[in-house]
Amino acid sequence: MNQTYTYKVILVGDSKVGKTSFFIRIIKNVAPRQPQPTIGVEFAQKQIIFKDSMINLKIWDTAGSEKYKSLTSNHFHQSQGALLFYDLTDLYTYENLQYWLKDIYNNADDRIVIIIVGNKLDLIHEGQEVRCISQEKVQQFCKAKNLFYCEISTKTGEGINQLIDLLAINLQARKIQQDVQQQRPRQNCCG
Template sequence: MGDSYSYSYDEECDYLFKAVMIGDSGVGKSNLLSRFAKDEFRFDSKPTIGVEFAYRNIKIADKIIKAQIWDTAGQERFRAITSSYYRGALGALLVYDITRRATFGNIKKWLKELREYSNSHMIIVLVGNKSDLSKNREVQEEEGKELAETEGLYFMETSALENLNVQDAFLQMFSKILENTVQKNLETKTNDQTKTMNVLQGRKEIINIDHEVTATKQSSCCYQ
């Protein structure tokens, strides 16, 4: 993603951002997470039971972000934790396997759940994983791009095995979260300043009496 990104593990963080990973079982969510958090790929990776999460500090521009990424089981029988899983999440990686069309077909189901339990400003990156297995491809890259465009998502194909675009997918998500957060904080600060100015200006009113006497009084009806 360019030179504006670097990595750090020991520095104090400016922000803590939670993100989640969702998608069918076996699409490679756990290996994407382990590749991002520890630069590891597990050939003997087993299905996630319940919820796992990892932390990693990253530097975006001049800010240190503590990235907290939650990974959950794709199997329906482990979905009882849904609401707590999404609570507080600002971003999501929505993952399918390019060699299994059924996992792509289920993306809209996952997207519906995601939008039901998360806030409307969540940053969502659609990820077509296992691009190293292109000879077994069942979902074309263009299909992923079209779905992302239709649903207002970001899109990227990745390979956890070859470490292709894995860092970029996570960093794109967290950079957009940071951008939104900074903008929101700026708007809040501006609104607070405007309200303060309105209060200060509204506490006094000039009363003209017969165009001769000018008096100043405190207005107490609307301000505490």
């Protein structure tokens, strides 16, 4: 291992979109059963090897309920990454992405890596539910806002490794960019 990097990552979105299920899947590597709603915030760490580095993800699972909003917003500070979840079968949760994005932008660093996560892909594959909005429209939305996009199923695990890779790549790229900016010589205005 060359180096170890630590990043704070928040899980954000409406209630029942799969944040806690993702949290359980990523931390314990098991399919969640019937997770209880998050009250406030839950925290765990996950170490991954990415290229030649160890990445320590400090993951904060935030409540999607309005009554915990002020508590949740406090955890956006000093986060390097945000996974913003919506339910692929629920248009209301997609429409609320704007609300959550505003909250992230108001409370987090402007260089935060944000990935929009469409969850419950298993329901789309099973044909039980219909997709609430086309994948193309979501991708256009993300492109216009300079966000990343990934679809997953916390139930089956589909797409989760790709999501973690996408997160790691972009957190590392952000870190490198930040390091380069700090190393640039500053111009002396007086001489």
